[in-house]
Amino acid sequence: MLSITLNEDKESLLRHPIDVYLLTRRIAIEWQEVKHLLGKKSKPLFDIQCNLFGVDCHQNTTLKNTSEIMTRFDDKITNKELMNSAYGLISLVNTYGLDIKSLINGLIKYNNGSRNEVVIKSIEYSNAKIWLTQAITKIDNKTTDETIAKTFKYLSSCEQEIGISSEAQRYLRISMAIKPDIESVKQQIKSETKLNPIYGLSENGDQLCRGEKLLNDSIISQLNCYFLNTTEIPFLRLTRIKVEEKYKRPQILVVHDFMSDNETQTMISMTKPSLRRLKVVKKNESDSDEEGFNIRVANGNWLYDNYHPVLQTVSRRIGAITGLNTTYAEAYNAIKYSVGGYYDYHYESSNAYRESNGSQRIGTWINYLADVEAGGATVFPLLNVTVLLEKFAALFWHNLYDSGDTDPLTLHSGCPVLVGDKWIATKWIRTYGQEFLKPCLNESYLYIK
Numbered sequence: 001m002l003s004i005t006l007n008e009d010k011e012s013l014l015r016h017p018i019d020v021y022l023l024t025r026r027i028a029i030e031w032q033e034v035k036h037l038l039g040k041k042s043k044p045l046f047d048i049q050c051n052l053f054g055v056d057c058h059q060n061t062t063l064k065n066t067s068e069i070m071t072r073f074d075d076k077i078t079n080k081e082l083m084n085s086a087y088g089l090i091s092l093v094n095t096y097g098l099d100i101k102s103l104i105n106g107l108i109k110y111n112n113g114s115r116n117e118v119v120i121k122s123i124e125y126s127n128a129k130i131w132l133t134q135a136i137t138k139i140d141n142k143t144t145d146e147t148i149a150k151t152f153k154y155l156s157s158c159e160q161e162i163g164i165s166s167e168a169q170r171y172l173r174i175s176m177a178i179k180p181d182i183e184s185v186k187q188q189i190k191s192e193t194k195l196n197p198i199y200g201l202s203e204n205g206d207q208l209c210r211g212e213k214l215l216n217d218s219i220i221s222q223l224n225c226y227f228l229n230t231t232e233i234p235f236l237r238l239t240r241i242k243v244e245e246k247y248k249r250p251q252i253l254v255v256h257d258f259m260s261d262n263e264t265q266t267m268i269s270m271t272k273p274s275l276r277r278l279k280v281v282k283k284n285e286s287d288s289d290e291e292g293f294n295i296r297v298a299n300g301n302w303l304y305d306n307y308h309p310v311l312q313t314v315s316r317r318i319g320a321i322t323g324l325n326t327t328y329a330e331a332y333n334a335i336k337y338s339v340g341g342y343y344d345y346h347y348e349s350s351n352a353y354r355e356s357n358g359s360q361r362i363g364t365w366i367n368y369l370a371d372v373e374a375g376g377a378t379v380f381p382l383l384n385v386t387v388l389l390e391k392f393a394a395l396f397w398h399n400l401y402d403s404g405d406t407d408p409l410t411l412h413s414g415c416p417v418l419v420g421d422k423w424i425a426t427k428w429i430r431t432y433g434q435e436f437l438k439p440c441l442n443e444s445y446l447y448i449k
Helices: 010-015 017-037 045-053 061-072 079-096 100-104 123-137 145-162 165-178 203-209 261-274 289-295 309-322 351-357
Strands: 002-005 107-110 225-227 242-247 252-256 299-303 332-337 342-346 361-368 378-380 385-387 394-398 412-414 417-419 422-430
Touching: 017 079, 017 100, 079 123, 079 203, 100 107, 100 123, 123 145, 145 165, 203 378, 203 385, 242 385, 252 385, 261 299, 261 309, 261 332, 261 422, 289 342, 309 361, 309 394, 309 422
Parallel strands: none
Antiparallel strands: 002 107, 225 242, 242 252, 252 394, 299 332, 332 422, 342 412, 361 394, 361 422, 378 385, 378 412
16 A cells, blocks of 8 residues: 655646646636636736736736736636546546545555455445535535535436436435525436546556566566677677566566666756647547547657667667667657556557558657656566556567567556656557568567567
8 A cells, every 4th residue: 555645836836636626627717707806807817916006017917927827827727637636536536545534635555456345336435425425525615505405416417327216316406405496406417426537448458557476476487687688789788688578579668777776867858848738549430530539649749869869869769679669660659658647448450540650669669758656667468568657767678579560468558646746758669670670571580589
């Protein structure tokens, strides 16, 4: 059991799930109320501030900065983002088995081991019941009757879905007694209270994200840790490359202490100024842009090797270890996953893309640029493999069969980040340039020894 408390300092403000949700709520709802009170709809906020304080606005830096900050958040975060933030929080609770009562009070109790199976109709409704029960304990004289009535109404719906009809009726009667004119309390609100977290793993996926060991002992006994034989690799001859096997075939490897502190910090500092919301390329023309955003929740950008000598050195080292030509590899996809950030199940290659383009992602190399307090592991659900984050380490696997077709067992996912920030830089190596290094992608050539 891992316990993490809410931090008060500004540096750690957005490293706690509750803080992230509350900040989103303040900007989506309370910020709009502030703008309304200041009369932004009828005249510019800047002019209002000048009249209110009676100063020369053009000489007052504080007023200028305040106006710019408020304008910057204009329509940036809406109720839609607030709903997604709430769903993300629910996903973290479900994935990591968080204790909701403790979470409400700023303490994260993270169950990273096995837990007893609880058979209920819907874990989402059961968790929602706990949230609502905690909300009732927070009611004070500032809470409106309508809010109280709605809270009991939703609690009634949860009890109904779980199958406790007597409690459902009791809460419904309380709701109607407090605010009998709320039309919705007289209706079935099943569609309103059904929770559908954006990130949905299979049962073993949740277990893998929590760090539970599901891999068969007979498979584990065959896995090895070793130093890479560098005697015939001039670029690496004086280095010791520590390799840990996570799976045999497909071969999944962790290379420990691959990067230096200077290299990780260089990549992070180059990425920070240009961070932007990432989405996944559409698989079909019929797919919506929203689907591309929901598959991955993260910010990042591309770092090309010619941007900095450090990037060139790291790419050369990757090529030496894998035996692959990185000249035609893609730029580094440097990514920051904040609290709740994830990458849903996906493959790095597809047979359809191979037929239309000809060049596939033969290998995936992920550099871990920073440690994360909790969550954010990479999991392979069809293999029951979990790879926990470790700063300076790298993760590598081959995506293709020797025939060039996608290996279906390489299906993988980036688990939601529970606390902290996850920084990675992924290098996808393509089949272009491998013609003489891996002829016909013969299976014996694919594996690192």
